[in-house]
Amino acid sequence: MLIGRVALVTGAASGIGRAVARAFAAEGAAVHAVDVAADRLAAVIGELESEGLTATRWAADVSDPAQVERVVAHVLDAGGRIDCLANIAGVISSEPIEEVSLAEWDRILGINLRGTFLCARAVVPAMKGQGSGSIINVSSRAGAMGFAGMTAYCASKFGVEGLSRALAQELAPHGIAVNTITPGTPVHTAMSETTYRAEQRKIWQDPAVIAPAFVHLALQGPNGLHDRYVNAWELTRELQTEARP
Numbered sequence: 001m002l003i004g005r006v007a008l009v010t011g012a013a014s015g016i017g018r019a020v021a022r023a024f025a026a027e028g029a030a031v032h033a034v035d036v037a038a039d040r041l042a043a044v045i046g047e048l049e050s051e052g053l054t055a056t057r058w059a060a061d062v063s064d065p066a067q068v069e070r071v072v073a074h075v076l077d078a079g080g081r082i083d084c085l086a087n088i089a090g091v092i093s094s095e096p097i098e099e100v101s102l103a104e105w106d107r108i109l110g111i112n113l114r115g116t117f118l119c120a121r122a123v124v125p126a127m128k129g130q131g132s133g134s135i136i137n138v139s140s141r142a143g144a145m146g147f148a149g150m151t152a153y154c155a156s157k158f159g160v161e162g163l164s165r166a167l168a169q170e171l172a173p174h175g176i177a178v179n180t181i182t183p184g185t186p187v188h189t190a191m192s193e194t195t196y197r198a199e200q201r202k203i204w205q206d207p208a209v210i211a212p213a214f215v216h217l218a219l220q221g222p223n224g225l226h227d228r229y230v231n232a233w234e235l236t237r238e239l240q241t242e243a244r245p
Helices: 015-026 038-050 065-079 102-130 151-174 190-195 207-218 232-243
Strands: 006-010 030-035 056-059 084-087 133-138 176-182 229-231
Touching (some): 006 015, 006 102, 030 038, 038 056, 056 065, 065 102, 084 207, 102 133, 133 151, 151 176, 176 207, 229 232
Parallel strands (some): 006 084, 030 056, 084 133, 133 176, 176 229
16 A cells, blocks of 8 residues: 555656556555646546546656656645656657657657666655655666567667666665666557557457556665566466465
8 A cells, every 4th residue: 555655657648657657646645746738647547537537637848857856846845755756758750860850859758767777866856855865767677678560669768777676776875766667568559549559459458457566666765666677467377376265
């Protein structure tokens, strides 16, 4: 359970971010949901409220340092702490490298990598002050291997892996766990609608199926799961097996 914990979830207006925000709220966390898509985010919060769950919404661009700092300041003013940061906001495109514009390169790296860095940088002082915290950075198979036509996306996710490994070493002495997580199974998101082949679409699942892995990581410290590249599908199945009588 996440009762009493404060969680900041980016990319919360759709896909994995929406599922994780809902799971955190259902576990009792004070959820602060962030997304640049203000209208979609408002609709998600309305859905949660209809289920008896609560979350606070913040319309913000995670690639903008001023907007990130503003959101984190408000979260700290409201709750006095941040126990978990789930960096889920992400974008993708697929085209040959000679067709990748600088604007598109900057957009993908800006949200996927710069945004992850900015959000982590903003929450770390509070986590250090309280001596605990969990940072969960969404990665991908594209953070461990290359894919043709996805140079910007792969570069961003390899960057997330490097950033996370360095943060894990730096923040462990302060009681802060840092992990990356990959879905591990095809999930139906706005991103996968643009990239999945027909055979993958036949087996894709609701992102809610992997949300328990995020809940588990939100509870971790450096002495638990830490400095790992976590397969969300496999971890969720392990947790379900352990929960059976």
